[in-house]
Amino acid sequence: MTALLEVSNLAKAFPARRTGFGRARAWVHAVRDVSFAVEHGRTLGVVGESGSGKSTAARLLLGLVRPDAGTVRLGEVDVLAARGADLHALRRRMPMVFQDPYSSLDPTWVVRDIVTEPLRLVGERSRPVLGARAEELLELVGLAPAFARRYPHELSGGQRQRIALARALACEPDLVVLDEAVAALDVSTRAGIINLLQDLQDRLGVGYLFISHDLALVRVVSHDLAVMYLGRIVESGPTEQVYARPAHPYTRALIAAAPVPDPVVQRARDRPPVRGEVPSALAVPSGCAFHTRCPLATDVCRTTEPPEVAIAPGHTAACHHTESVPGPRSEPVPEPVLKGTS
């Protein structure tokens, strides 16, 4: 079976400072050689901190930003080769839901018009049809039909995010790209949206690309996981496999740093002081980009970009030192000591 979405060797650098003649003097390497696949009806979680390029990657695959290199295939179709109306139609097969529910809905539109916008784009004009579809879509995301006549500013963050999701679903998509879609929401609201996403997947068989900085959240929703650091995927595999046996030191650092909402567990965790921050994407470190903070770094890490190493079926990590990966969780995982950079 072919994957629903297949992304290969995607790369994008943005010009940063420019000279007086408009030529770029420096480049922000937002995405460097990223490949992944999303299967039908499954969820791929993409985790990374700021500057990891995860949001840029999402925009690249919809062609919202033109990549410098790489291919994106949705089913059998080459997305990046499409232009004009063809590209627009392809985007509707994998629409996006954005992080900020307060700015992702046009404040001058009522909810009915917002959720049916994709239908009008494909030529539906009949008001009764649009009205009926709006009610169906609201029902689908757990909102009462009366919301149809409201403006976004009357709604809470969670309600708005449901509206944004309804708009995406109006496209009858194969895949929904969720870019930090629940990051701005309160804990209780977020849980409702997460459950809704899972219900919709069960019911409609839609695939998700779930982009988040929150590892605990990604663990709950994703079948597969990709960890990004400075524009590259450093580790990927089935979520539980990666969690049980994180092979890349960065993945281990991320797992160790996420606070656990239980004071007994949280305070008992042996967490050596973590130092250093993600370097600027303007000057990506040579070799393995993580070597500046990595406890395992050796000379080879500073000079040579690590290859992808298979850890288990479907589980790979880009690290020179995967042989030092400890076994499954039953053995104590030595937490990495991150060295300072600044």
Added chain:
Amino acid sequence: MTALVEKALPATPPESAWRAFRRRFGRQRLAVVMAGVLGVLVLIAVLAPWITPQDPNAQTLLDRLDAPGAEHWLGADDLGRDVASRLIVATRVTIYAGALATVVSMVIGLPFGLLAGYLRGWTDAVLSRIADALMAIPPLLFAMAIVAVLGRGVTNAMIAIGIVTAPRFFRMARGVALVIREETYIEAARSIGCPTSTIVRTHVLPNMASPLIVQVSITMGFAILFEAGLSFLGLGVQPPDASWGSMLQRSTQFAGEAPWLVLLPGLAILLTVLALNTVGDAVRDSVGRENRRLV
């Protein structure tokens, strides 16, 4: 199915956008009065031919420079014409002139401004330079040149004024479009395959409603002042027709003997421009959260 169903609507039933606008506008007393003034002026302009107490062009030389009184409520001018009647017909000319210049200005400036701001890059660079060049032309001089080519008259003069003021609309539209294009709802529209033209028409334009209203009111006031200036120079309205500007022009030489001839049209101009600006500002302050952010 969905475990958490959000049936709860906001607690307060929504005030319609229009009612909320009226409530907020109503709190600004001066603006309400000024809106009333504008309403009356428009009414006068529309009804002008039927409500003049006397024939505005009838010359009664015996009444020359009559002071305001029973015969002529607001006095008579140097040719003995009834000032009240002339002011009324002049209202029509003045409002026509202001509206014409504003419409021309907006029709030229707005679309190009939207394009420049939304597309940026070369389009923006070229259009902005043209706008800058247009801005550098003194409006009065340009209007004189146009009138010299196309002939005298309010219409030609006001088209000229519309052209030179178009960069104001251009700059406003460009500036606002630059802000709006960065909004997530624009990216959201792109992500569901909305074509650029549709985005500009359905998302960018409605979100600039309130700065647009302000710009319209300012430009209208500006155009009325220019009409007065042009008529003062004899390039606008042609005798025996009257505009406030031309009345002012004729009367300056009698300012000593008949000050009302200067004061009345001057006050009319002042009041109208003031009313336009006050109402424009109040409208801006009264638009709801739907599109307040950009003002």
Added chain:
Amino acid sequence: MKAPVLEPVLDVRDLVVEVGTAHGPLVVVDGVSLAVAPGETLGLVGESGSGKTLTALAVMRLLGSSARIAGGQVLLEGTDLTTLGVKQMREVRGGRIGMVFQEPMTALDPAYTVGEQVAETVRRHRRVPRKQAWKRAVELLDRVGIPSPERRARDYPHHFSGGMRQRVVIAMALSCDPVVLLADEPTTALDVTVQEQILTLLAGLRDESGLALLFISHDLGVIADICDRVAVMYAGQVVETAPVHDLFAAPRHPYTDALLHCVPGAAGTRLATIPGTVPAFDALPPGCRFAPRCAHVAPGCDDGPVALEIVDPAHRARCVRLDELAEVAS
């Protein structure tokens, strides 16, 4: 965890904050009482609209023009801050109370070097020569863990990463040896690996100098990490306050309980949710404000305002069915 033995340095009593609206004033912080002792961390948890940030702003008298303190006292070492004049209050802010906010970039002026900005806060409260203030600034930058502080003090904020900027803000907050540090979501804008560093720094500073730390956050993981006691806010009220271990192990208010269950656990598990939304302040339920969303709601819940009941000397909860629910649980 034991109840604080020391006298609280910051003691907020029955604080009421009103916000002016078109339809008259609305009470958005309703009778909030909090106390923090030296060396102690009190966590203030709540979702958006719970009033936690307004409480903090009221303590600092930074409410702005639309909101005002309508009742209660804010005692700092026995002085009621609500009675102070504007000038005296300015002395307190950044003097006896240091502040750290969510967004480090907005707290720093891009036009000045960080050393100048820290030295400036020193000089605002103490009459010291420029040179001495600069020396103190470098010391402070060193204390918050900025490497090679002499050199970095000459850099501008945009040369700093998010975590380093937050360290600078903390250095500014510490510049006059405050007794209370008020931190409003200080790590929310930061990456997880950096968040951990900042939390460690704050805890270290607290222990070193006996700071009373009032820590506001929506993140239960962070609260579990750093706080000694926790106050949970909902719809403008404190609904439960307890030592951190008690609160997480045996929450007594249904809202706290529900909130703790909303947090993601293992893969494939379904998250618990709280139905409905936080009530608007102009449409609060007559009795318990959580009643419309509560899984344990009973007829008595709507009868009228609910008081904070004592569970044990250090633990209080605002629930009518406190005893009944405890029996069900045991």
